Amino acid sequence: MTVSSEPIHIVGGGLAGSEAAWQIVQRGVPVVLHEMRGIKPTNAHHTSDFAELVCSNSFRSDDWQFNAVGLLHEEMRRGGSLILACADKHQVPAGGALAVDRDGFSAAVTEILSNHPLITVVREEVTTLADKPWDNVIVATGPLTSESLSQFVLDVSGEGQLSFFDAIAPIIHYDSIDMSKAWKQSRYDKEGPGGDAAAYINCPMDKDQYEAFIDALLAGPKAEFKDWEHVPYFDGCLPIEVMAERGRETLRYGPMKPVGLTNPHNPTVKAHAIIQLRQDNALGTLYNMVGFQTKLKHGAQADVFRMIPGLENAQFARLGGLHRNTFIQSPKLLDRQLRLKALFPDKSVRFAGQLTGVEGYVESAAIGLLAGRFAAAQALGTSLPAPPESTALGALINHITIGHLEGGSFQPMNINYGLLPPLDPPKVDEHGKKIPLKERGRAKKRLMSLRALNDVQEWLNLA
Numbered sequence: 446m447t448v449s450s451e452p453i454h455i456v457g458g459g460l461a462g463s464e465a466a467w468q469i470v471q472r473g474v475p476v477v478l479h480e481m482r483g484i485k486p487t488n489a490h491h492t493s494d495f496a497e498l499v500c501s502n503s504f505r506s507d508d509w510q511f512n513a514v515g516l517l518h519e520e521m522r523r524g525g526s527l528i529l530a531c532a533d534k535h536q537v538p539a540g541g542a543l544a545v546d547r548d549g550f551s552a553a554v555t556e557i558l559s560n561h562p563l564i565t566v567v568r569e570e571v572t573t574l575a576d577k578p579w580d581n582v583i584v585a586t587g588p589l590t591s592e593s594l595s596q597f598v599l600d601v602s603g604e605g606q607l608s609f610f611d612a613i614a615p616i617i618h619y620d621s622i623d624m625s626k627a628w629k630q631s632r633y634d635k636e637g638p639g640g641d642a643a644a645y646i647n648c649p650m651d652k653d654q655y656e657a658f659i660d661a662l663l664a665g666p667k668a669e670f671k672d673w674e675h676v677p678y679f680d681g682c683l684p685i686e687v688m689a690e691r692g693r694e695t696l697r698y699g700p701m702k703p704v705g706l707t708n709p710h711n712p713t714v715k716a717h718a719i720i721q722l723r724q725d726n727a728l729g730t731l732y733n734m735v736g737f738q739t740k741l742k743h744g745a746q747a748d749v750f751r752m753i754p755g756l757e758n759a760q761f762a763r764l765g766g767l768h769r770n771t772f773i774q775s776p777k778l779l780d781r782q783l784r785l786k787a788l789f790p791d792k793s794v795r796f797a798g799q800l801t802g803v804e805g806y807v808e809s810a811a812i813g814l815l816a817g818r819f820a821a822a823q824a825l826g827t828s829l830p831a832p833p834e835s836t837a838l839g840a841l842i843n844h845i846t847i848g849h850l851e852g853g854s855f856q857p858m859n860i861n862y863g864l865l866p867p868l869d870p871p872k873v874d875e876h877g878k879k880i881p882l883k884e885r886g887r888a889k890k891r892l893m894s895l896r897a898l899n900d901v902q903e904w905l906n907l908a
């Protein structure tokens with residue numbers, strides 16, 4: 446491979462684009478950063494600063510030992526992340542979370558990138574890559590990618606549509622489901638393509654439980670859409686509350702229908718309603734609630750869904766929601782270097798940020814860090830493998846490239862421990878002291894975090 450002295454072009458100066466630019470120039474490779482704000486606004490940003498936080502000012506938990514996003518923070522800090530460095534510098538008190546003064550944070554990112562001798566900032570809307578002679582590009586235009594560029598991506602990817610609208614159902618950690626109440630079985634014991642006739646987890650409800658659940662669903666606070674998020678509902682992905690509003694029995698004839706299933710814990714009693722959960726990742730550590738897309742506010746979701754027998758102690762890897770989004774079908778379209786397969790090897794067009802199907806500020810910046818390092822390695826004539834799947838960074842790449850189930854629908858997700866290969870919960874601590882049963886789940890997270898930090902260091906030493 447030849448060493449290129451050409452700059453790497455980055456389209457979009459958000460969380461991902463800013464981090465990618467920083468990682469590239471740290472390796473001595475020049476960058477041209479194209480950002481349309483200043484010329485053309487989006488519906489959510491208010492400034493023309495780089496890395497503007499469009500909503501909350503929180504980067505969520507900063508606890509690397511017991512929280513997956515805290516672990517991702519730590520891995521990124523060790524990788525010299527600009528986003529984390531500016532967040533640390535502009536931190537505001539927020540308990541165990543890393544929250545920032547949003548203006549100070551974005552101003553700091555903007556100042557550093559704008560004044561860097563290897564970075565040229567161009568304020569423009571990039572509408573296509575077809576007429577550009579660039580051979581090393583990162584597209585990091587986010588959930589609000591401008592329409593003309595979306596159209597270009599549609600054209601080159603050959604996909605029928607970019608997913609502009611999320612209707613997402615909650616995802617639950619398998620090991621928090623009470624299998625003494627739930628059971629595995631497919632409806633009518635129908636075998637799937639892999640020959641598995643017990644692909645779903647089923648949670649039964651009696652009549653009283655169902656009625657109480659419907660009451661809670663109807664009474665729960667719902668998120669309101671902003672005007673620009675106005676989207677029509679399609680009957681195939683109606684929020685469950687909207688279905689419940691159409692009639693108290695609607696859910697029993699829809700996603701909660703109790704037919705073709707027998708509860709082995711209570712075989713002679715027919716359930717009044719049944720909630721099904723479907724395996725969500727290849728590791729089998731996460732399950733999604735089938736047909737349970739919802740616009741219940743996040744705080745209310747845990748309370749309402751824990752009314753379901755078997756889910757009383759459910760831990761949610763992702764809560765449900767409905768919002769406008771733009772993301773590509775990364776598992777089909779990208780390789781593990783985050784390159785668009787359709788254009789490679791003529792051009793290296795990488796994608797980064799929320800557009801790849803990760804969710805959240807930190808995750809978007811993390812994919813920017815990876816795309817930046819991959820692109821820089823290419824420009825320098827070297828190669829860099831993806832980080833190991835045991836790290837939070839590697840788990841994110843896995844999620845967007847190979848980690849989902851064949852044929853399943855690919856949906857954006859925050860980082861969580863369910864995306865990392867599991868470990869058995871430890872029975873004793875490092876001093877040989879027995880760990881009480883109820884603390885073993887926490888101890889397992891710490892072990893997974895320690896493993897991740899060890900493995901990420903080995904990977905960081907490569908670049």
Ligand SMILES: Cc1cc2nc3c(=O)[nH]c(=O)nc-3n(C[C@H](O)[C@H](O)[C@H](O)COP(=O)(O)OP(=O)(O)OC[C@H]3O[C@@H](n4cnc5c(N)ncnc54)[C@H](O)[C@@H]3O)c2cc1C
Nearest residue numbers: 457459460461481500501571586587591798799805806809
């Ligand atoms: C309304 C809303 C609220 C959100 N709230 C949160 C939250 O509270 N917490 C959280 O963790 N995540 C939140 N997210 C999700 C997500 O984490 C953020 O959107 C995050 O900013 C994504 O980072 P990004 O770099 O992929 O995209 P962005 O940060 O949006 O950056 C993309 C950049 O590309 C630019 N751009 C777009 N098209 C073009 C073009 N054609 N040419 C040149 N430039 C272009 C945009 O102006 C923008 O600066 C929210 C998303 C939305 C839409």
